[in-house]
């Protein structure tokens with residue numbers, strides 16, 4: 124079966140249908156005088172932030188905080204001109220999202236001319252990039268076949284940080300979406316070396332696992348997993364999800380697709396609306412107390428569920444300043460969608476597989492079009508107009524290099540390599556746009572598999588595959604830069 128997405132993908136060599144596929148946070152202090160938003164945390168509770176921040180002022184009146192200590196988020200951080208602190212207070216006591224130099228100020232000026240700067244090439248089907256939570260100097264690229272590569276000093280390092288190729292499901296056909304799909308570093312990675320991955324096994328399952336950094340070499344992971352949290356069985360070759368990200372509450376959020384289908388049928392097992400299964404969900408787990416579910420998860424079904432009614436939340440992210448959750452959910456026949464969830468307000472039903480976007484798509488599925496607790500998308504991309512084919516969720520820009528872009532969410536599409544923008548503020552869509560021409564993305568990219576964000580809030584674009592003159596395939600990593 125090839126849904127429309129698949130046939131569309133067939134234009135893309137090798138990358139083909141990859142994605143039917145597709146944190147942190149902060150209080151941002153209550154700036155009172157134009158002071159810079161620290162990137163404290165998304166904690167809860169009261170108290171005085173103890174995290175310290177040092178302004179690195181990217182512009183007059185702005186500062187980029189680096190919370191280093193435990194604290195309590197919630198927007199109670201104090202802030203002074205140029206510096207601020209708002210500690211992050213998830214259960215770990217350190218800033219989930221206390222990521223280096225995040226800048227929570229309002230945008231300064233307009234969005235300038237931008238470009239995609241190639242960081243490295245030579246990647247093998249890359250799907251994701253991130254940095255350590257408090258160190259933007261090294262990037263970690265996830266390759267589908269089962270490797271995590273380090274980019275440092277502007278160069279792709281030889282060897283791999285982690286190589287689990289032998290246990291990861293390998294692609295069986297062009298467009299096979301299975302593999303090593305997600306990576307998240309623990310908010311305290313610098314001190315505890317803990318990180319988490321999500322991958323397909325060779326038995327039509329996916330598994331969430333914890334690993335550790337090697338005790339004597341920061342460029343290597345210990346190849347022996349620390350633990351497995353859960354396995355999802357009965358998946359097909361598409362819609363496996365795989366996104367991992369720590370939220371402002373210190374919990375680990377996990378995207379799981381609806382399990383795909385082998386024909387034209389969509390969600391044939393009706394997993395999206397079934398809260399007894401992890402498929403078609405965003406899960407939320409406490410990595411220190413699993414399987415005890417954290418307070419606030421959905422009740423009455425699988426205890427790990429945070430949100431449901433998703434088809435393939437291939438990529439999602441948390442705005443490091445507001446804590447809002449931005450979800451790119453890959454559509455089926457006609458509509459790609461972005462959902463935005465205010466911080467902490469989960470337990471939502473995003474509609475699939477009764478709704479595709481705002482369209483009641485399978486009205487005969489119970490309970491029908493009058494769906495309880497249904498949250499409609501904030502933004503839709505139509506297949507019919509060519510605007511979308513397979514959405515790739517991105518990030519709200521919180522870096523320092525492009526002050527005019529601060530607070531703007533960038534996302535894109537795997538099938539047409541467009542990069543779009545939108546601004547969401549106070550519960551409403553303020554603006555939306557198409558940045559493809561500004562970035563030259565349609566001419567540069569082959570298959571926009573993912574965005575990534577480093578500890579300083581700068582954004583990257585992961586190009587899944589390029590077929591070069593020799594017929595070999597090389598994935599690339601780009602950074603979004605001002606001209």
Ligand SMILES: [Ca+2]
Nearest residue numbers: 473474475480
């Ligand atoms: Ca939806």
